[in-house]
Amino acid sequence: MAVLEIRNLCKSFGGIVVADQIDLDLKAHGVLGLIGPNGAGKTSLFNLICGVVPPDAGSITLDGLSMEGQPIHERARLGLARTWQTLRLFPSLSVIDNLMLGPRDYSADRLIDVFLRPTYIAQREREARQRAEYILERTGLIAIKDSPVMDITYGQQKLVGVARALMNEARCLLLDEPMAGVEGQTYALIQKVVRDLAESGVAICVVEHNVAFIKDLCDEGVFMFAGKVLARGSVDQLIADPHLTELYFGT
Amino acid sequence: QQTSYKFGMAMPLTGGQATYGNDQVKAAQWAVEEINKKGGINGKPLEMIVMDTQADPQVGIQSVNRMISVDKVAVFVTAWSGVVKAVAPIANDNKVVELSVGANSPDISQLGDYVYTTFPLADVDIRAVAGYSAKEMGKKKAAVLFINNETGLGSATVYRDTFKKAGGEVVAYEAYDQKATDFTGPLLKIRAANPDIIHLQGLVAESPQVIAQARQLGITVPITSYSGIYNQKLIEQLGAAAENVIATSLAPGVEDSPLVKDYVDRWVKEVGRAPNGLPYTQYLYDTPALVAAVFTALDKKGIAPTGENFRKEMLAIKTFDLPLTGKVTFAEDHTVNKPVYLVEVKNGKWTKKAVVGQ
Amino acid sequence: MDYLYSILILIGLFIILASSFDLVIGHCGLISIAHPIFYAIGAYVSAMLAKHNIMPIPLAMLSGGVVAFVASALVAVPALRVSGDYLLIASIGFQLGLIELAKHIHEIGGAGGLTNIPSFLIRDYGRESYVVLVLVLAGLTVLFIKWLTQGPYGRMMAAMRDDELAFSMLGRNAIWVKVSVFGIGSGIAGIAGGLYAHYFRFLEPDQFGLLQSSAVLTMVVVGGLRTAWGPVIGALVLQLMPQMITFFNLPPSVLGPLQGLIFTGLVLVFMFKRPQGLLAAPVIWTGKAPEKRGA
Amino acid sequence: MFDVAVVSQILWTSFATSSYFVLFAVAFALVLKVNKVFNFAQAGVMTCGFYAAYVAVRLLEWPGFAGLLAGIAGALLMSFILEYFGFAVLRQRKASPMFVFIFTLIVSQFISYAIMLVFGTWPTTIFASMFWPVTLVGGIAVSAWDVPAIAATLVVLIALWVFLRFTRYGQFMLAVADNADLAELYGIQKNKVLMISMLMAGVIVAIGMFLYGSRAQVQAAAATELMLFAVASTILGGIGNIWGAAVAAIILGIVQNSSILFIPSAWQGFLLYAFLFFAIVLFPRGFRLPERANKLKRTIRAPDALVTKQEG
């Protein structure tokens, strides 16, 4: 059964159609690669799923629950996590503090709890810190865990974004160009992290222009163009299609 | 024994009201110099401690506290209703006399044993001008235009009630906002009501403009106001439009007393202009004289000049004859009563019209 | 001595006001300058409750805080949805609107002000006791805010200030955080209002206008935004400086403007010398010292 | 009460008086947009402009036009000092926006005290007389001040529009407003552009003050109140939208003047603020025009082969 189901999703900005009757399923244990030329509507699709942009029509369900009209944070609470193409880290926090906000545990978020259950909150903090350190370890960022995020390189910032999304033990994870600007050596590392996550039952969707990366990572690919899903199949199949190749790689 | 006698002076020296406060303090200062030149309090100098209140209660509280605790004054002079009320508990608690000069809110009389006013309350001159308009000038339909703040509202009510009682009818009763820079709306409403006299209760800052706009809109009936607009500048600014404007004064004018004339001449000579709010400065000029009179009496008897003694002695003397404002008598309700002088702009000059309640 | 006491009390009250304002405007990044109106609400509510003997004064002060807390929600819930600069104007509208309203309500003294507010503690234990009370409460406020902002909740506020969208995407409710913090800050201001009312015993609506806002804001910013002790230093310096200037013995004819000139001039000098505030906040949010926050 | 003559008189006069509000609001909005400063020191600049004109006309007895120039010079000087010795320094030292805001607040107080010290506190006007003769136009009293004021404002607005739209530095201002650091990468000198925008605001404000001061009395602290109105207009007009601020200033001006016809006078102040509050709650983004997205279209298409394949 699909974790995330998108049916007949439509959205346009003026004359620009970014989602044209999109139907898409994200399955547990799977990594779906989303490719397509610039401006195809990939980021917009993520924005629609997350509630950043309201759709013109269509429905999105997560684990069978409709997400219509839910605000962003409610969707995240249901088990949706994403990274941003434009980073969106918290510049006034250090790397580890950026991650510490990630866990999908909101029981201590109410101000009243700060007064009433201090020990509980302290315990939560410890757990979150352990988890953050574990994830930083796995993504190779542990050495810079206390640096301000503004002082680390672009490539590292990208990884912090991915790591922050990993903190949320989400049902469905959306990665928007996680590798853009990241050095080649890190590819294997991230691929392993993402694959492990998929194996643990998470549905993952990755947007990437680095086809080699997508090919190694994804079970299946989707090709988008001008807001439409043009094709779905294994990444090799997509690349083999001469029409898609022309659109995406040029001739 | 005392080597000098101190009293406090807490006035707005900055902020929106400083226009008046500064000139009033200057007047008081001249008076203190005068008194000291004439020998002070039996040869001992009279000292005035000046503090800024910004006409703000909180600042006023601090200034007055400072004068009482640090400078140990037995009596202090202050003005502006907010400050006068805010510092009243301090005066009462410390048994220090508070002399209000120019706060015209009627509940002054209920502020406690140590709070007195040397200035007639607001209703005195408003009542006089309303009564005079209805009775002597024979006006039947009045319009009231006032600034929408506490004093404006209070005075407007007094005018309306008095004018009605005197047999007139108030055909328009309009307020404008404190921040307004244009007065067409209320003026048009007044024009539509077709009054034969208009009473304007505003601040110096905008009153000339209100009159100018009234005349521009073709309203030619006489306009009365209170002492705020009684100054030479109004005539300069408005020219012919100032004709038929009537103001009040709670103190004798230049024509009534040679001392006042000397006083105004001194302003023109030393400062280059007439004081802002002439009558108020006259009262302030006279306050040190009042204080000095009490101190002198205490000094003669060899009584320590504490607030308590000051109050007792002041009430014992009861009536004071002061240089610029004439006789003043403290009434049972802590207030004083005075005659009201009416002045009118005629041929480009302020001319005396009448004295009410002499 | 009254002079000294009233200065100490005002310093204490301004420490409370400035610290709680810093919580709202600095730590939470909510640009509202209406803080004094919650101070006013606390003051008026407490004064009225005590004046009419509805409850004992300490309870009345607390109720003032509670009413301020609730009132803040009136501004926060609708206005925070749009956040940023719009909160600013909504808050100004709320502040000046309430002040206008208060001027028209006779029962609370109208524009002329509310007099004869019962005093508290002073009669039985002397003024010193009130000074102690205010200063102790000021200390508690500072420590409380320090504790709150250095804990996990402080981290949430920092993140929300930086990027609300990314913050929501982590499943956290930005509006709720803002409303809560705004409420807490306003509630504290409300209690301070009660303390003011029962010492100075006179309240006037115009006291709580934009002048007061800018005074408190200056304390926070000149002292140092987002620092525990910055607002304290700001309150101390900006409260004491004008008092010291009154001892300069300036000639009365130029006294007012000159005092103002010296005061604002000195503040400008401070601002140039320390453009991050007298105490500068660390570049990034740092919680409690790491050794403490570990096991 | 609601006859045509009254309503049109009110509309006309409030339209004329909104001229200076428009200027103050536009200047404020410009500095907010380009320099990213809530410049409360504008009150100080306004005061300087006014008193410079006052000195020229009343004390030196120059003609009105020279007075206007003097006013502009005064405001320019103040703006220059403010930017060169104030904002530029603080910017370089990386002061936070809130800090700069407080700085402007203190500067404006400082200037007002300094002016008080020199000129005293008595309110005054630029010309000795503040009475402007009126002509009746179809029953409406049009004062000799109204038409020149409206004309001057229009001229300023058009000049500003042309400047921002067609001149190089106007374009640079937009760029610096958007991303000042990036602008430097295209050879744009940030400091110069920011200075120009401050100076332009100075000129605009001086003209506004000249208009205001020839009709109403001004004293050292008066500018603050006038400026607060500009702030409200700027925010209502949508921050970053200079023309929105101008429109908001006119609307606010007219609302304030004509509300007397509908609202009991005692409640005017209160209702104005209530209006402000609810305007924000109901129109949270200011009175903003909808974005012009409709013109956009994709012209690059997928090859037909693909589209048919998908459908088939």
Added chain:
Amino acid sequence: MLSIQNLYAGYGSLEVLKDIGIDLQDHQCVGIFGHNGAGKTTLLRSIIGAVVPTSGRLTWDGEELPYGDVPATVKRGIAFVPQGHNVFPNLSVEKNLVIAGALFGEAFLSEVLQLFPVLQERRSQRAGSMSGGEQQMLALGMALMTKPKWLLLDEPSTGLAPVIVRNVMDGLRDVNRRFGTGILVVEQNVPATLKLVERAIILKSGQIVFDGSRDELSAKKDLWEWF
């Protein structure tokens, strides 16, 4: 010739670049590669003047570049496309291009629009609402509008689809040939870049570990492993 000698630069106490010496011939195409954090961005930012070097010399044809004065450097003919946040988000695409070129002589707009047809299509769109890749194209176009003699690019292919990467690389080669613009490009996408550049420099922890022609790099098997 753009020459960098004994350059040291960093942020506060952190020293990022250590003793960098590079001579860049006019009209050359040079690629800089290296790990995340190697100091590539810092190097470009020092040249353009956004980072003030702690020591060392930056000269162009013997003249010192104005340290720390970005506009002056740019006006001399050096353009820089930073990584991310590199367009004016609230202005239209066309305005972005016009403003970028305003200080640099007659319009060059049509050439740029030809290179990136999407920009032509979106002339009136708000730049901030464009997709990541579209913004990257716009930023490149803006840099070209300044008709630079040297073009410094910080990871220009980030977020671009392969077809566009190809276009960009072709376009850059074209610019280099037609106008003689020197190109200094920092890239992670080594294969694509190697088709463009004739010389490659590899940075490691702020120091140059390799500087040679493209063929030399291809020959060095050990360095290849490294990527």
